[in-house]
Amino acid sequence: MLLEVKNLQIAFHDHSLPETVVHDFNLTMEAGEIVGIVGESGSGKSMSAMAIAGLLSRHDMTKEGKCLFQGVDTLRCSRQELRKLQGNEMGIIFQEPMTSLNPLKKIGWQVEESLRLHTDLGKTERKERALQALAEAELPNPERVYSLYPHNLSGGMRQRVMIAAAMIARPKLLIADEPTTSLDVTIQAQIVKLLQKFSREKGMAVLFISHDLSLVRQLCGRVLVMQKGYVVEQGDMETVFEHPVHPYTQKLLAAIPKIPGQGGV
Amino acid sequence: MKKKYNYNLMTGGILTVTMLLLILISVFYVPYDPDKMDSTAKLAKASFHHIMGCDQFGRDIFSRVMKGCGNTFFVAAGTVWMGTVFGILIGSFTGYYGGILDEVLMRINDTIFAFPSILLALVFVSLLGGGKYQIILALGIAFIPSFARIVRSEFIRCRELDYVKSARLSGAGSLRIMFVHILPNTRNVLFSAILIGFNNAVLAESGMSFLGIGVQPPEASLGRMMSEAQTYLLTRPSMALFPGLMILWMVLGFALLGEGISERQAG
Numbered sequence: 344m345l346l347e348v349k350n351l352q353i354a355f356h357d358h359s360l361p362e363t364v365v366h367d368f369n370l371t372m373e374a375g376e377i378v379g380i381v382g383e384s385g386s387g388k389s390m391s392a393m394a395i396a397g398l399l400s401r402h403d404m405t406k407e408g409k410c411l412f413q414g415v416d417t418l419r420c421s422r423q424e425l426r427k428l429q430g431n432e433m434g435i436i437f438q439e440p441m442t443s444l445n446p447l448k449k450i451g452w453q454v455e456e457s458l459r460l461h462t463d464l465g466k467t468e469r470k471e472r473a474l475q476a477l478a479e480a481e482l483p484n485p486e487r488v489y490s491l492y493p494h495n496l497s498g499g500m501r502q503r504v505m506i507a508a509a510m511i512a513r514p515k516l517l518i519a520d521e522p523t524t525s526l527d528v529t530i531q532a533q534i535v536k537l538l539q540k541f542s543r544e545k546g547m548a549v550l551f552i553s554h555d556l557s558l559v560r561q562l563c564g565r566v567l568v569m570q571k572g573y574v575v576e577q578g579d580m581e582t583v584f585e586h587p588v589h590p591y592t593q594k595l596l597a598a599i600p601k602i603p604g605q606g607g608v
Numbered sequence: 609m610k611k612k613y614n615y616n617l618m619t620g621g622i623l624t625v626t627m628l629l630l631i632l633i634s635v636f637y638v639p640y641d642p643d644k645m646d647s648t649a650k651l652a653k654a655s656f657h658h659i660m661g662c663d664q665f666g667r668d669i670f671s672r673v674m675k676g677c678g679n680t681f682f683v684a685a686g687t688v689w690m691g692t693v694f695g696i697l698i699g700s701f702t703g704y705y706g707g708i709l710d711e712v713l714m715r716i717n718d719t720i721f722a723f724p725s726i727l728l729a730l731v732f733v734s735l736l737g738g739g740k741y742q743i744i745l746a747l748g749i750a751f752i753p754s755f756a757r758i759v760r761s762e763f764i765r766c767r768e769l770d771y772v773k774s775a776r777l778s779g780a781g782s783l784r785i786m787f788v789h790i791l792p793n794t795r796n797v798l799f800s801a802i803l804i805g806f807n808n809a810v811l812a813e814s815g816m817s818f819l820g821i822g823v824q825p826p827e828a829s830l831g832r833m834m835s836e837a838q839t840y841l842l843t844r845p846s847m848a849l850f851p852g853l854m855i856l857w858m859v860l861g862f863a864l865l866g867e868g869i870s871e872r873q874a875g
Binding site for chain 2: 396398399424427428429430431433434437439440443444445446447448456457460461505
């Protein structure tokens with residue numbers, strides 16, 4: 344088992360009353376599996392993912408439960424232990440490709456960052472790996488992209504760069520936090536295919552967070568539906584989509600615009 | 609599209625470059641020994657021999673202005689360097705970590721900030737004695753808070769940005785995030801702060817030398833020369849005029865340069 348989250352509960356203590364934003368979140372993932380989390384904004388899906396990635400370290404927040412990634416509890420392990428995992432064993436891509444790259448550093452430098460931190464590869468080897476990662480992310484002309492700055496690239500290309508940067512250290516788990524939301528539809532499909540390819544070829548598990556149900560359906564084998572911090576329904580893609588039990592899931596599915604005569608998602 | 613000329617940048621650049629050239633030349637060559645007194649040339653008018661005239665001891669004003677520019681520049685640069693280095697250190701840690709450290713350091717900062725910098729420098733000078741290096745130390749300390757503040761607010765702006773998060777997620781340590789990922793992104797703001805700070809330092813140094821607690825005689829500094837000239841303001845106004853113009857030249861050059869650069873960054 345690659346990832347095992349048990350009874351995860353996250354609460355904020357910003358105000359006088361503690362506010363629980365994620366209740367009793369359970370998830371297990373095997374290598375190579377693609378799991379989707381869907382839900383409206385504020386339903387706690389990103390929060391859960393950030394907790395898994397070990398990104399929640401604010402003091403005014405309590406985390407309960409367990410989140411075992413390859414046997415290491417990312418909720419409680421030391422920063423040092425976490426740093427060994429982050430970027431190396433797990434990668435993350437964010438929603439907003441326009442801001443997730445440092446505007447002052449060359450693409451190549453940013454893609455190589457994980458290698459610089461986790462390996463002792465030399466300069467030429469790093470560059471080789473970076474070019475390979477850029478090519479695998481299907482960026483045209485990796486040599487050129489390598490020495491460009493983020494402002495030279497379009498949103499779709501930047502998201503590919505982010506994927507290349509996340510993939511370069513060959514992580515076992517990729518957390519994709521709404522990676523396609525700000526991209527247009529054709530690019531979305533390409534990115535989804537890319538994630539699928541990586542998962543199949545490298546046996547990488549993907550935790551795909553989205554509110555786009557049709558994308559989740561294309562990509563994932565299993566899905567969790569979240570509402571107001573609760574996982575209201577989970578199971579195989581087919582079961583959840585064909586026979587939704589919870590009223591919220593039914594509502595979500597009913598909200599997908601359908602083209603008359605084509606039926607379904 | 610019609611090419612728009614950035615006159616601020618051009619004028620500022622020219623003024624600054626000529627000023628730096630003048631200072632550079634003064635290191636190797638000045639027309640007369642700036643400290644040599646010539647009793648036959650006391651209060652001499654501007655002439656072919658002494659293009660800016662001589663002061664009350666018969667020292668060549670042009671040579672003294674050249675040396676004085678160098679001294680003033682040195683003090684201002686040292687002050688700004690000190691303010692920037694410590695400002696970056698304090699600002700980055702307080703901005704990045706926040707919390708109690710931030711509170712404590714920023715309150716100390718506020719306290720220093722509340723004193724007028726000249727007054728604060730006066731206190732230090734009375735403790736340490738006058739002179740070039742003491743002035744740099746004194747003004748430098750007075751300049752730290754403003755830089756710390758600017759750097760801190762930039763770090764607060766940057767620390768929650770996605771690319772900083774993704775740097776953290778690739779396993780980078782705090783120091784690496786602070787100085788490799790964030791610091792370069794504060795350069796625009798920092799750069800204009802440095803130019804403005806430089807101007808303030810030039811004026812502060814001149815002010816302190818004018819009061820007689822800055823650069824010590826017989827060494828020349830622009831403020832010192834102004835102070836010596838005030839006795840002869842009515843009989844020989846050119847004695848005050850030239851050092852004054854030099855201060856103006858230096859400050860104007862850097863101010864326009866800063867203005868031009870921010871104009872260029874704005875597009």
